[in-house]
Amino acid sequence: MLFNRYLKIVILFLWLIVPAYLQTIWQSQTNVSEAGLEYSAFDNQTLLFQYSAKSLILCTAQCFAIANCRTFDFNAQTRRCRLFEGDLSTSGSIIASASTQSRVGSIQVSPAQFAALGAPCSSCQGNRYLVCIEATCQCLPHTYFDGSVCKSQKLLGAKCNMSYACRTDLNYTCLPRKQCGRKCVTRTDEFFKEFYFVAASLQLGTTVGGRSNGAPGNSLDALKTPAGLFIDPYGFIYVSDLANNRVIRLREGSLNGTIVAGDGTADATNARLYQPAGIYLDSAMNMYISDSKNYRVMLWKQNASTGIRVAGTGISGSLLSQLNNSGAIILDSVGNMYISDTTNHRVLKWALNASSGTIVAGTGVAGPNSNQLNTPYGIYLDETNSYLYIADTLNHRIQRYRLGNPNNGTTVAGGNGGGTGNNQFNAPVGIYLSNKTGALYVADHLNSRIQRWDTAATNGVTVSGITNVAGANASLLNLPYSVILNVNETFLYVTDFNNNRVQRFTLI
Numbered sequence: 001m002l003f004n005r006y007l008k009i010v011i012l013f014l015w016l017i018v019p020a021y022l023q024t025i026w027q028s029q030t031n032v033s034e035a036g037l038e039y040s041a042f043d044n045q046t047l048l049f050q051y052s053a054k055s056l057i058l059c060t061a062q063c064f065a066i067a068n069c070r071t072f073d074f075n076a077q078t079r080r081c082r083l084f085e086g087d088l089s090t091s092g093s094i095i096a097s098a099s100t101q102s103r104v105g106s107i108q109v110s111p112a113q114f115a116a117l118g119a120p121c122s123s124c125q126g127n128r129y130l131v132c133i134e135a136t137c138q139c140l141p142h143t144y145f146d147g148s149v150c151k152s153q154k155l156l157g158a159k160c161n162m163s164y165a166c167r168t169d170l171n172y173t174c175l176p177r178k179q180c181g182r183k184c185v186t187r188t189d190e191f192f193k194e195f196y197f198v199a200a201s202l203q204l205g206t207t208v209g210g211r212s213n214g215a216p217g218n219s220l221d222a223l224k225t226p227a228g229l230f231i232d233p234y235g236f237i238y239v240s241d242l243a244n245n246r247v248i249r250l251r252e253g254s255l256n257g258t259i260v261a262g263d264g265t266a267d268a269t270n271a272r273l274y275q276p277a278g279i280y281l282d283s284a285m286n287m288y289i290s291d292s293k294n295y296r297v298m299l300w301k302q303n304a305s306t307g308i309r310v311a312g313t314g315i316s317g318s319l320l321s322q323l324n325n326s327g328a329i330i331l332d333s334v335g336n337m338y339i340s341d342t343t344n345h346r347v348l349k350w351a352l353n354a355s356s357g358t359i360v361a362g363t364g365v366a367g368p369n370s371n372q373l374n375t376p377y378g379i380y381l382d383e384t385n386s387y388l389y390i391a392d393t394l395n396h397r398i399q400r401y402r403l404g405n406p407n408n409g410t411t412v413a414g415g416n417g418g419g420t421g422n423n424q425f426n427a428p429v430g431i432y433l434s435n436k437t438g439a440l441y442v443a444d445h446l447n448s449r450i451q452r453w454d455t456a457a458t459n460g461v462t463v464s465g466i467t468n469v470a471g472a473n474a475s476l477l478n479l480p481y482s483v484i485l486n487v488n489e490t491f492l493y494v495t496d497f498n499n500n501r502v503q504r505f506t507l508i
């Protein structure tokens with residue numbers, strides 16, 4: 001508990017006190033964290049003011065003096081006092097500070113302070129949290145009424161459940177997928193303006209790996225049929241560069257990558273790879289690579305110059321110890337590996353250090369029944385709900401399995417045969433589930449598009465690419481393979497397999 005030893009600071013606005021007002025509305029409280037912590041805003045736009053304060057109390061008082069200030073931090077060593085709008089719970093997080101004398105404070109507001117909302121302006125005269133607009137008491141700019149108090153409006157990408165929860169002054173609204181994003185205004189004719197939400201497809205992709213014109217190569221600024229994709233918490237992009245038999249790490253802003261596994265030559269020694277497909281990094285930055293044509297999964301520990309075989313025997317086969325063209329790989333929080341064993345039509349789970357796997361989905365025989373798979377590639381583990389999602393590629397559907405029940409998959413997207421319809425896929429390969437909205441993003445490989453299926457939807461929406469139009473300009477994709485969102489879900493990344501590049505799209 002960060003606030004276990006909280007200090008409670010109560011500031012009474014003495015100059016406002018007349019007996020009738022000696023009530024909670026004139027009183028605000030703040031909670032101050034223990035020392036050694038500072039505030040990290042999700043978005044720097046919420047920083048209102050930064051100055052040098054003499055003490056924590058003065059920094060706190062300064063926050064009270066600005067009605068929009070809801071969070072602040074003060075470093076007693078450097079005396080830096082930073083004031084932010086944005087409620088602590090939704091607009092940022094408390095992180096460890098390099099200074100042992102830094103603390104975070106948050107203003108506590110209570111419903112009583114907003115009781116006059118909607119009433120004639122005489123009821124909120126002098127109330128610092130309400131303002132008179134059109135003769136009634138309203139929330140201050142940059143705040144909205146959530147049913148109990150006026151809260152700070154949220155910025156791009158934040159979770160929301162009503163349009164006013166988002167910064168209306170910046171034209172953000174609560175998008176249908178319950179995330180703050182831009183509102184577009186389209187004039188459909190002279191007299192009527194219609195508001196609607198544009199999907200990210202209307203945006204152009206930015207190349208963040210490989211060459212934007214799609215040309216393949218094996219230099220450090222080129223890729224050749226990139227397949228797997230992973231983004232670490234620091235924003236580094238890891239790409240399994242399949243036909244170059246290597247894994248490349250890229251930093252946004254530079255198209256020049258670094259080789260982090262393999263050296264370009266295909267063979268089965270521990271320092272080399274042969275058509276690496278899926279890739280996954282654990283929290284210790286150990287890299288797991290599905291080394292597809294070596295029929296094994298390799299673990300490259302952080303900075304290692306060679307890998308260790310952790311699944312598969314190196315010989316293709318269908319025993320539980322073997323793999324045949326492994327696709328995606330993902331680890332759970334205790335180190336179990338889930339591997340899509342593509343041409344064995346099954347998904348295997350390998351416990352830590354196990355020498356063979358157990359079947360978690362599929363029978364090993366290709367088929368369309370609910371207990372079967374046909375050439376599964378992408379997988380996504382929703383550990384919280386014990387679900388495993390599988391891109392059942394040649395069945396043109398996404399199956400969801402409850403962990404522990406390998407005999408019963410439920411189709412949650414597609415399943416209407418291969419095709420270009422919005423209720424169909426044509427060989428879905430990569431999948432990713434939004435942690436904020438539950439929406440499923442699917443790299444619809446042969447349709448050269450990325451589809452988003454909201455929870456329980458019966459149709460998908462194209463969010464990048466144009467259905468069944470393969471090409472290399474900024475609006476198009478050519479056989480997308482993997483899809484992934486960054487942690488704050490503002491960007492969608494795609495390995496654009498046949499364009500030999502990694503594209504980034506703004507999601508909102």
Ligand SMILES: *[C@@H]1O[C@H](CO)[C@@H](O)[C@H](O)[C@H]1NC(C)=O
Pocket residue numbers: 003004006008029030031108
């Ligand atoms: C301060 O935080 C603590 C722990 O989260 C909480 O129990 C307490 O109610 C908070 N104080 C105020 C004034 O909200």
Ligand SMILES: *[C@@H]1O[C@H](CO)[C@@H](O)[C@H](O)[C@H]1NC(C)=O
Pocket residue numbers: 042043155156157235486487488489490
């Ligand atoms: C989300 O993360 C990206 C980098 O991955 C960063 O550029 C962006 O500012 C972040 N956006 C928000 C709203 O936190």
Ligand SMILES: *[C@@H]1O[C@H](CO)[C@@H](O)[C@H](O)[C@H]1NC(C)=O
Pocket residue numbers: 044
């Ligand atoms: C926010 O501001 C801090 C301090 O000025 C800076 O270190 C950080 O990189 C900024 N973050 C973003 C996402 O711009």
Ligand SMILES: *[C@@H]1O[C@H](CO)[C@@H](O)[C@H](O)[C@H]1NC(C)=O
Pocket residue numbers: 146147161162
């Ligand atoms: C939005 O969510 C808040 C709590 O997160 C809840 O109190 C409120 O009723 C919700 N509003 C709507 C319109 O669903």
Ligand SMILES: *[C@@H]1O[C@H](CO)[C@@H](O)[C@H](O)[C@H]1NC(C)=O
Pocket residue numbers: 169170171185
């Ligand atoms: C918001 O939208 C209006 C109408 O389209 C436009 O005039 C204004 O510049 C936009 N504001 C911002 C901050 O984008």
Ligand SMILES: *[C@@H]1O[C@H](CO)[C@@H](O)[C@H](O)[C@H]1NC(C)=O
Pocket residue numbers: 221254255256
């Ligand atoms: C990549 O690095 C090479 C030298 O290492 C340099 O010549 C080239 O301009 C760089 N390319 C990009 C896109 O940064």
Ligand SMILES: *[C@@H]1O[C@H](CO)[C@@H](O)[C@H](O)[C@H]1NC(C)=O
Pocket residue numbers: 302303
């Ligand atoms: C890996 O290398 C980075 C920088 O090159 C270094 O900071 C880090 O400590 C190294 N990690 C291990 C486990 O050697």
Ligand SMILES: *[C@@H]1O[C@H](CO)[C@@H](O)[C@H](O)[C@H]1NC(C)=O
Pocket residue numbers: 316317318324325343
């Ligand atoms: C592995 O899969 C391929 C199809 O890609 C198949 O032709 C081959 O027989 C399989 N090998 C074994 C040993 O099962």
Ligand SMILES: *[C@@H]1O[C@H](CO)[C@@H](O)[C@H](O)[C@H]1NC(C)=O
Pocket residue numbers: 352353
């Ligand atoms: C797994 O094997 C590694 C060595 O490969 C060893 O360091 C580790 O302790 C083992 N873990 C368990 C749980 O057996």
Ligand SMILES: *[C@@H]1O[C@H](CO)[C@@H](O)[C@H](O)[C@H]1NC(C)=O
Pocket residue numbers: 408409410
């Ligand atoms: C399979 O799952 C469906 C829906 O999740 C459920 O209705 C059905 O009873 C399950 N069947 C078996 C055999 O587990």
Ligand SMILES: *[C@@H]1O[C@H](CO)[C@@H](O)[C@H](O)[C@H]1NC(C)=O
Pocket residue numbers: 435
């Ligand atoms: C999703 O969010 C929850 C809560 O923030 C977190 O515990 C969980 O690890 C996240 N899952 C993924 C896959 O990011």
Ligand SMILES: *[C@@H]1O[C@H](CO)[C@@H](O)[C@H](O)[C@H]1NC(C)=O
Pocket residue numbers: 204469471473474475476
């Ligand atoms: C890319 O090509 C498609 C199909 O010809 C076209 O509709 C789209 O406008 C083009 N996009 C760009 C940015 O040129």
